[in-house]
Amino acid sequence: MPEQTREADVVVIGAGAVGENAAERTASGGLKTILVESELVGGECSYWACMPSKALLRPGTLLQAARSVQGAAQAVTGSLDTDAVLARRDSFTSNWDDSSQVKWVDGAGIELIRGTAALSGPREVTVTDDDGTQTRITARHAVVLATGSVPTVPRVDGLDAIDFWGTREATSAREVPESLLVLGGGVSGCELAQAYARLGTDVTLVARGDLLAKFPEPARRLVEAGLRRDGVRIRLRTASSRADAYDGGVTLTLTAAGADGETGTADTVTGAKLLVSSGRHPALSGLGLEGLGLDPKHLGVDASGRVPGVDGGWLYAVGDAAGKAQLTHQGKYQARTTGEAIAARAAGELDGDPEPWSRYASTADDAAVPSVVFTDPEVAFVGLTEAQARERGLSISTTELPIAVAGSSLYADGYQGWAQMVVDEERKVIVGMTLAGPGVGELLHAATIAVVGEVPLDRLWHAVPSYPTISEVWLRLLEKYGL
Template structure:
């Protein structure tokens, strides 16, 4: 085994979208930076999450939208070409080849070291490379841990032994299984149940709780449940899994009730775990395996040179929020390297507050669910004075043009003392593109009196804003 040493201003563990952005901000700020990656440069989003999952869903969505418009519907004379859809998905992942991403890294002036990195003391990282050699990296200013998260497989008897799909297998499968069992009714479970049912699988979705998408407004889960059932998905609520086994090519799940369900594959979509087990946290006095505790600048308390950015801190496990945190952490690293004081107050350019105040998210089911800020239940739990406003999106002229018989719901949670929006949820076809307007309104705490003068164009679905404000005013 040979060992070499190199020094950079910033070392970034993990070359996913979060790590890439930390390194890019550091380099743009005049620092040198290196990415350490043991898998594909570009990370989970590029190859196993956001991009391939949305590519799997988009064809079915486009067909549904065409079929919802008289005249256009007559042109839809066949079914989706599944093989072509999978080929298109493969194109979005660059066929799981990261050469293009690595080229971007080089062009951005960022170093790249391939191998498994682990902390080896203050500002030191040792990288085990594929050829058996070790490379020691030293940071002049900061080490950013951007190792992300992985699918968590619950400790159900026999489940690990049946070789379940995680979201990685669900988004990269080369063909639709004849029967797919999905355990978990959150974002991933609902999206993948939607995708594979429409691509030819017979899907059974098992949700332990009494509704799908339990962290969103109840209307969202109810609409997605109704849609999945209409597609032919067997949705079983209040159904926990007691054990799993394989009988030949079949996966057999035994439910808490004693009933059994059978399939050819089982997708476990029940949550995430931090990728911190084997990155040397114990070498710097931290406990391996858990999420990193960080302050608002993403700095680990007590270790001013160490940052935990993105999924690894467990605050908001979404690609766009990881990138946001990366921009904030990168700016803080650059400022501190220059000897500048980093302000940790609310609207500072060096701190991450959006994931505390107003995290936007979209569930790309049919209907889509787009939400930001607090739900009514969360506002009540926080003891905030609030009023809930609902309006049927299908009653807006722009929605009736968008699709015949459009159905959907807009829900706004208004702080009745300050008269600002606490949260907004849209449920319906194409509502993802409405979300950023809501995010701006919630983050900026735009008073209702000012929103009244933000006039939506006619006839667009955005006119739902006018109807919500009119309903609030009474």
């Protein structure tokens, strides 16, 4: 097998959005950086996750927004144009062509190598291309794992014999199926169930537990109501015990799922397609981590992204590969801090662990992670839930109320929304915020700034929300809190 040898300062494995950010930071810090990718440069978010899924969702959300305002509702006489929706989706993926991303990599002074990478020794990466040619790269300073995550497939009898969709197939589909079974009530399951229902598909969603289980109950119920309004049939606390193919579709055998296992009489649901959306886990197998004495199931990193237990401290992981929040924006944030830390260590400007809240530490991973569920209504969340805050031993209070302000009534007739503020009573700062309702995703960054900045409530009182906007819910929350 042909072999080549190379040297670089930094090797980044994985050219998704997270890997691109890490490589850009090390390259801009003056380090010779090689970026390795086996698929499309730009990764999951660009071609199969964030961008195409939101492109599928947006037209339906916009149509519903128009139908929610008298005067506009009368002007809406048709349904979504499926072909146009799919064509617009394709434009956001550049038709699954990564040439523009490759051009960006080149312009950033980063070298791209195509192939499958594995760690073959200390500071050493071996890349095998499609022709079997191997390139062995020695990294003088760091190797960064930015390999993302892969779907977790549940144990369901017969599923391995079914040609089912994962989220990749659902977001890149060329046609809209007549009917769809969605297995999983997490973020992707809810978003894609609604997207396809609004494109005319008959959708049934099956969840072993509740929808969006990490979010507060009122937010979950608003999303459930939105899905049901769009015709999605929802089976909660229901186990899928078997999957069978039949001529033209899939049958799932279902039973009620109780705390002590499956109970009740089995029944079945059928669909032309089955989408399995039951979570993801870090893509770390086949990377050679075992050869370094590391467990790929429990990798772990410090605040600068460095993997502990590696002599010389040269191995880093960012994004989904690091086992933290599986969110593109959070992974890019980690990549920026990690890239900066690697460059600083190489230049002798950083010795040991970085200071909290420095540019070399992804401190927000601990208690200030923002996320948005792009269903209609949306759910926007940052920080700690009530339960998480109590588990950390914080003395907290919660303030919650419906979103019913002048701005929300103007936004949509019959607007339904909900907000919750979690306050650390010892410090008198917000540690968590949940917003649910149409359009609330655009309110989230204000909450994120309040949490990250630890803005005292008596100071936040002077941040006057514009009238009439939905952001006036901030005033109502602070008033109910007692300010």
